[in-house]
Amino acid sequence: xxxxxxxVLQSPDAARLAAAARAxxxxxxxxxxxxxxxxxxxxxxxxxxxxxSPDGLVVDDETAALLDYADVxxxxxxxxxxxSSGVLRRAWDFRSGQLPSQVQIDALxxxxxxxxxxWQRPTLVLPRPGMELDFGGYVKEYAADxxxxxxxxxxVTQGYVELGGDVRIVGPQADGRPWRVGIRDPRRPEQALAxxxxxxxxxxxxxxxxxxxxxxxxxxSHLLDPRTGWPVQAYASVSVMAPxxxxxxxxxxxxxxxxxxxxxKWLDSLGLPGLIVDSxxxxxxxxxxxxxxxxxxxxxxxxxxxxxxxxxx
Amino acid sequence: xSRLLLSLLLACLxxxxxxxxxxxxxxxxxxxxxxxxxxxxxxxxxxxxxxxASSGGAGVGGGGCGCN
Amino acid sequence: xxxxxxxxGALASLTAAALALPAFQAQADAREETRSVSVRxxxxxxxxxxxxxxxxxxxxxxxxSTFSLRATTPVAADYRVTAxxxxxxxxxxxxxxxQPDADGRPVQVMSGATIDENRLDGSVDLRxxxxxxxxxxxxxxxxxxDYSSANVGGEILYALGSQVSLNLGAGYSADKIEPTDGGSxxxxxRAVSENRHSINGVAGLTGILSATTVLQTAxxxxxxxxxxxxxxxxxxxxxxxxxxxxxxxxxxxxxxTRLRQRLGDLGASLHLDYRYYHxxxxxxxxxxxxxxxxxxxxxxxxVPSVRYYSQTQANFYRxxxxxxxxxxxxxxxxxxxxxxxxxxxxxxxxxxxSQAVSLSVQYYDSGGEYALGKVDVENPGLVDFWMATLGxxxxx
Numbered sequence: 001x002x003x004x005x006x007x008v009l010q011s012p013d014a015a016r017l018a019a020a021a022r023a024x025x026x027x028x029x030x031x032x033x034x035x036x037x038x039x040x041x042x043x044x045x046x047x048x049x050x051x052x053s054p055d056g057l058v059v060d061d062e063t064a065a066l067l068d069y070a071d072v073x074x075x076x077x078x079x080x081x082x083x084s085s086g087v088l089r090r091a092w093d094f095r096s097g098q099l100p101s102q103v104q105i106d107a108l109x110x111x112x113x114x115x116x117x118x119w120q121r122p123t124l125v126l127p128r129p130g131m132e133l134d135f136g137g138y139v140k141e142y143a144a145d146x147x148x149x150x151x152x153x154x155x156v157t158q159g160y161v162e163l164g165g166d167v168r169i170v171g172p173q174a175d176g177r178p179w180r181v182g183i184r185d186p187r188r189p190e191q192a193l194a195x196x197x198x199x200x201x202x203x204x205x206x207x208x209x210x211x212x213x214x215x216x217x218x219x220x221s222h223l224l225d226p227r228t229g230w231p232v233q234a235y236a237s238v239s240v241m242a243p244x245x246x247x248x249x250x251x252x253x254x255x256x257x258x259x260x261x262x263x264x265k266w267l268d269s270l271g272l273p274g275l276i277v278d279s280x281x282x283x284x285x286x287x288x289x290x291x292x293x294x295x296x297x298x299x300x301x302x303x304x305x306x307x308x309x310x311x312x313x
Numbered sequence: 314x315s316r317l318l319l320s321l322l323l324a325c326l327x328x329x330x331x332x333x334x335x336x337x338x339x340x341x342x343x344x345x346x347x348x349x350x351x352x353x354x355x356x357x358x359x360x361x362x363x364x365x366a367s368s369g370g371a372g373v374g375g376g377g378c379g380c381n
Numbered sequence: 382x383x384x385x386x387x388x389x390g391a392l393a394s395l396t397a398a399a400l401a402l403p404a405f406q407a408q409a410d411a412r413e414e415t416r417s418v419s420v421r422x423x424x425x426x427x428x429x430x431x432x433x434x435x436x437x438x439x440x441x442x443x444x445x446s447t448f449s450l451r452a453t454t455p456v457a458a459d460y461r462v463t464a465x466x467x468x469x470x471x472x473x474x475x476x477x478x479x480q481p482d483a484d485g486r487p488v489q490v491m492s493g494a495t496i497d498e499n500r501l502d503g504s505v506d507l508r509x510x511x512x513x514x515x516x517x518x519x520x521x522x523x524x525x526x527d528y529s530s531a532n533v534g535g536e537i538l539y540a541l542g543s544q545v546s547l548n549l550g551a552g553y554s555a556d557k558i559e560p561t562d563g564g565s566x567x568x569x570x571r572a573v574s575e576n577r578h579s580i581n582g583v584a585g586l587t588g589i590l591s592a593t594t595v596l597q598t599a600x601x602x603x604x605x606x607x608x609x610x611x612x613x614x615x616x617x618x619x620x621x622x623x624x625x626x627x628x629x630x631x632x633x634x635x636x637x638t639r640l641r642q643r644l645g646d647l648g649a650s651l652h653l654d655y656r657y658y659h660x661x662x663x664x665x666x667x668x669x670x671x672x673x674x675x676x677x678x679x680x681x682x683x684v685p686s687v688r689y690y691s692q693t694q695a696n697f698y699r700x701x702x703x704x705x706x707x708x709x710x711x712x713x714x715x716x717x718x719x720x721x722x723x724x725x726x727x728x729x730x731x732x733x734x735s736q737a738v739s740l741s742v743q744y745y746d747s748g749g750e751y752a753l754g755k756v757d758v759e760n761p762g763l764v765d766f767w768m769a770t771l772g773x774x775x776x777x
Contacts, residue, residue: 012735012777061403062402062403065398065402065403066402068398068401069395069398069399069401069402071398072394072395072397072398073395073398076390076391076394076395142402142404145399145404145405146404149404172679173734174734174735175680175733175734176679176733176734177679178679199679242392242396243396244396244399244400246399246402247392247396247399250395251392251395266391269391270391271392272392340589340592340593340595340643342643342650344649344650344674344676344682345595345641345643345650346641347639347641349674349682350730350739350772351451352419352421352449352451352465352772353421353728353739353741353770353772355449355465356421356423356447356449356770357743360425360768361690364716364745364747364764365666365690365692365716365722366660366664366692366695366716366717367635367656367658367664367666367668367690367692368603368633368658369583369601369603369633369634369637369656369658370599370601370635370637370656376502376504376521376522376523376530376531376532376554376556377528377530377532377554377556377577377579378500378502378525378528378530379498379500379525379526379527379528379558381716
């Protein structure tokens with residue numbers, strides 16, 4: 001997955017614990033291999049190879065369900081959640097410290113757009129050569145849910161699965177207390193600005209600090225608006241809690257992509273609990289109604305966001 | 314009287330709100346079960362059965378006893 | 382330009398799409414994964430009968446100690462087996478017959494002998510979980526000094542759509558009574574060996590009214606036939622002692638409605654149960670029970686509850702009889718008399734991970750003054766009791 005992964009399980013039965021850990025790990029590896037951008041034998045590679053072919057290709061049930069999900073997410077996010085936007089990666093190199101030119105982006109925009117694809121279960125057609133699908137935006141959260149499910153199926157009911165900051169709870173700790181998950185301070189990512197107590201469900205965070213570059217005092221992050229090809233610049237991070245890590249991930253990513261104030265309004269309408277940290281360091285707690293499964297405990301004020309105000313040379 | 318109440322209740326049930334699967338978390342709480350402590354409920358039922366004239370509830374009756 | 386989807390619709394659509402994914406399909410129901418063992422120990426003590434209600438002699442009443450064990454486990458993918466075992470020891474004096482005192486007021490005569498009895502009962506329940514239905518089969522057997530009972534029951538649950546489900550059940554019980562000292566020199570008129578059986582059917586509907594409310598309503602119909610009298614009791618008829626003789630059939634009808642309301646902000650659930658009962662002996666009753674399940678933190682439950690009960694009398698019941706009856710039915714058992722009862726109980730439960738300990742205390746008081754209707758003559762044998770139950774559960 002390219003990011004730190006952690007599996008914490010508790011059970012009085014050692015054999016069951018070992019079996020669950022193995023099952024969870026193999027489920028995560030299976031999904032990583034199946035939807036990896038870097039492997040030639042992955043479903044993603046097969047889909048991307050079919051770009052330009054009018055017949056498209058037939059996908060398996062799991063991929064079909066993931067595509068159905070992406071379709072719903074695209075609609076519910078007003079077009080911001082778009083798994084065909086991966087090609088924009090070719091214009092944005094966050095290690096270079098250089099912004100792409102508008103020409104580069106304009107060349108890629110015709111290849112971006114879920115509406116341009118034809119998805120009629122079970123056949124997927126990518127009409128133009130060069131079009132790509134990228135499952136990376138949500139398969140990690142799905143893998144966390146799938147791994148947690150494997151644990152429960154094998155009779156382990158205490159623990160959690162964490163994949164790169166997205167967590168899915170298997171069940172509360174042995175003594176009944178919830179697990180404590182930290183939410184990173186977006187401007188000091190090695191420190192937590194809040195701790196969430198979770199007994200069930202998942203939490204996902206989307207932030208502009210994961211991959212970014214700062215050019216002329218402005219932050220450009222990896223969260224690109226698929227309609228313009230440029231990064232959104234509003235919130236520093238959004239964390240959402242939902243019964244499934246997958247839904248939590250979609251909600252947090254969409255809120256980031258919608259920006260302020262739409263993102264907060266959209267999250268309010270969902271009614272899920274969570275936290276928004278805006279680019280000036282303001283914190284907004286969402287879903288004040290306690291869901292019964294989670295509590296948010298603020299630790300500190302986030303680091304002041306001076307980035308916007310550094311001297312422009 | 315009982316017939317009127319019964320039809321009112323049935324009408325109430327048919328007007329059930331559409332509750333989605335993810336919203337059932339609250340309904341699945343242990344204290345929301347029909348009997349969060351089934352043994353206690355069975356014991357209480359047995360005591361009332363032996364001390365009162367009435368019997369019958371929402372489930373199928375169990376066996377008899379010399380207590381009644 | 383697309384605008385984000387409609388409010389509540391967004392979460393709905395996303396979650397529905399998420400749940401359609403394979404990883405969520407095979408999700409085992411929490412209930413199917415639990416294997417647990419529970420034990421309960423109860424002590425029941427009836428209050429002494431007031432001296433002015435008895436004609437002298439024994440005034441203390443029944444004490445019952447109960448131990449019960451329950452074990453449940455999933456079997457294969459779709460089945461669950463639950464086994465119950467109970468053991469009870471009863472001792473004390475019980476009401477024998479009622480006779481008028483010098484002023485014509487009924488007084489209770491208690492049985493002289495202190496009864497010492499043991500009862501053992503066991504049952505097994507096998508349940509199958511389908512996609513939109515459930516089926517269950519129950520077998521039970523109980524035995525005590527003078528009574529044994531074997532019963533079988535079945536139940537089917539059907540989901541009618543996603544908010545409502547139907548449950549249908551049927552049961553049969555066959556009992557044998559062999560009273561102690563039946564037909565003996567001391568009690569020549571006491572029954573020696575008798576049988577009774579009953580058939581019972583239940584039909585109910587359960588509905589999810591909202592994200593926080595569920596309601597269940599059910600009708601129960603039972604036909605009893607055989608020896609339905611109490612072989613140890615007598616009735617005073619024109620001054621003479623006559624064995625308790627009740628009709629040899631009894632049809633019973635009960636309508637039960639239960640509500641469970643979640644109050645998430647308070648961390649509590651409210652339980653409301655009501656039952657209306659009527660039988661062919663013209664006895665009618667109302668039962669109303671209210672319980673408040675208060676969760677404190679993640680490990681405590683505090684559950685206060687109250688129960689109100691009121692019944693009318695069986696048509697052949699009298700505290701004592703000044704003239705004989707044409708139908709030959711006689712009973713002065715307080716259980717067939719008109720009265721009401723109020724009960725209050727409190728349960729505390731604490732969980733420790735996969736184990737839990739609970740303590741429950743209940744007080745029950747009955748009297749003519751609690752009944753809904755006017756009770757002219759209260760049966761002197763009405764009972765009040767205290768009961769305490771200690772429980773221990775653990776899940777594997």
